Amino acid sequence: MQIYLPIAEVAVNAFLLLGLGGAVGVLSGMFGVGGGFLMTPLLFFIGIPPAVAVATEANQIVASSFSGVLAHLRRKTVDLRMGTVLLIGGLVGAALGVMLFNYLKSLGQVDLLVKLCYVVFLGIIGGLMFIESLNALRNQRSGKAPPRKKHNWIHGLPFKMRFRTSGLYISVIPPLIVGVAVGVLAAIMGVGGGFIMVPAMIYLLGMPTKVVVGTSLFQIIFVTGFTTMLHATTNYTVDVVLAVLLLVGGVIGAQVGTVIGSKLRAEQLRILLAIMVLAVCGKLAFDLLVTPSELFVVGATGGH
Numbered sequence: 001m002q003i004y005l006p007i008a009e010v011a012v013n014a015f016l017l018l019g020l021g022g023a024v025g026v027l028s029g030m031f032g033v034g035g036g037f038l039m040t041p042l043l044f045f046i047g048i049p050p051a052v053a054v055a056t057e058a059n060q061i062v063a064s065s066f067s068g069v070l071a072h073l074r075r076k077t078v079d080l081r082m083g084t085v086l087l088i089g090g091l092v093g094a095a096l097g098v099m100l101f102n103y104l105k106s107l108g109q110v111d112l113l114v115k116l117c118y119v120v121f122l123g124i125i126g127g128l129m130f131i132e133s134l135n136a137l138r139n140q141r142s143g144k145a146p147p148r149k150k151h152n153w154i155h156g157l158p159f160k161m162r163f164r165t166s167g168l169y170i171s172v173i174p175p176l177i178v179g180v181a182v183g184v185l186a187a188i189m190g191v192g193g194g195f196i197m198v199p200a201m202i203y204l205l206g207m208p209t210k211v212v213v214g215t216s217l218f219q220i221i222f223v224t225g226f227t228t229m230l231h232a233t234t235n236y237t238v239d240v241v242l243a244v245l246l247l248v249g250g251v252i253g254a255q256v257g258t259v260i261g262s263k264l265r266a267e268q269l270r271i272l273l274a275i276m277v278l279a280v281c282g283k284l285a286f287d288l289l290v291t292p293s294e295l296f297v298v299g300a301t302g303g304h
Contacts, residue, residue: 007239008052014245016046021060021246025253028061028194029068030261031213031273036061036224037122037195038280039246048242056239058228060246065217065224067251071258072214079165079211082175083218086197089176090223093183101188112288117188119285125199126277132203133271140267166207166215174205179219186223194220195277202270209269213261 003014024039036057043053072078104113157171178200182193194216201212261269 003241003245005048005052005239005242007056008048008242010047010049012046012048012242017242017245018249020046021249022253022256023249024060024246025067025250025255026257026260027253027276028065028217028250029071029254029257029259030264031194031198031257031269037118038276041280041284052239052242055228056242056246058224059243060250061224062221062228063247063250065220065254067254068217068258069214069221071255072217075214075262076165077210078214078218079163079207080215080218081161082163082166082168082201082205082207083215085161085172085175086179086182086215086219087222089179089181090183090186090193090219091226093180093185094187094223094226095183096180097184097187100184104188113188115284115288117185119281119288121185121196122277122281122284125196126274126281128203129199129270129274130278133267133274136267137271163207166205166211168206170205178204182219183223186227193223195273198273 001014002011003017004011020039020042024042027038039060040053040057043057048056069078157173159172160169161172162169178197182197182200185196186193197216197219198212201207201216202209207215264272
């Protein structure tokens with residue numbers, strides 16, 4: 001069933017969009033990632049213009065993340081205090097990121113920078129998560145207790161706060177820095193930042209994996225909501241029809257993903273996410289290396 005998208009100015013199969021929204025919603029519920037790093041390239045592949053894809057995708061991330069958070073709140077696996085600290089950092093980072101993005105846009109080459117950011121960050125994070133998860137699974141099989149890392153430098157920092165849900169008593173400085181970093185990247189790369197947030201919360205802050213997913217989604221809602229608002233009011237690139245179809249699929253998918261995620265072990269969840277991150281990184285790197293099929297387009301857009 002073909003449906004015309006007014007802002008994107010293309011006709012797309014409605015069931016295909018529902019399916020894409022559902023698939024990304026499942027990932028959102030399982031891993032605590034908004035799914036933008038997967039959905040945005042997928043929308044490019046089916047012919048949606050990049051500006052519309054990024055702005056509308058931010059809209060869909062808000063809804064699927066909200067749906068996922070509701071499911072996690074019922075299970076009491078959201079650390080609201082930690083989420084609020086991360087959120088404060090995230091909003092500051094998003095504002096800084098928008099300023100940086102506009103500066104890079106004035107210099108040109110912003111598209112190349114965005115893609116390079118994706119390849120570098122996804123490659124590093126995916127690789128580290130994959131190695132760590134394999135080691136954890138190996139230790140589990142051999143019956144060895146996983147080595148518990150003590151981050152002494154984090155424990156020594158001032159402004160400590162107790163995060164009861166996570167069972168932590170740490171300084172608010174590291175979560176604020178993580179939030180700012182994710183906010184900057186969210187603004188530059190047009191994603192919720194969950195694929196960076198989740199590993200940072202597990203490995204840097206030492207939060208339990210089950211709490212990480214819901215807390216990450218809680219923070220993503222507000223940062224991507226802020227981004228969507230900016231796009232809708234300044235660029236007018238949010239396609240409502242596209243957003244609604246992705247939303248319906250995403251909300252249903254997030255509920256399914258939360259159930260699946262609760263049945264899998266933490267190490268299995270991390271290794272699956274790592275494989276997915278590396279796959280997307282590989283595809284983007286391949287696209288950067290391959291000569292574009294329409295070279296004249298580069299020259300044409302440069303003149304405007």
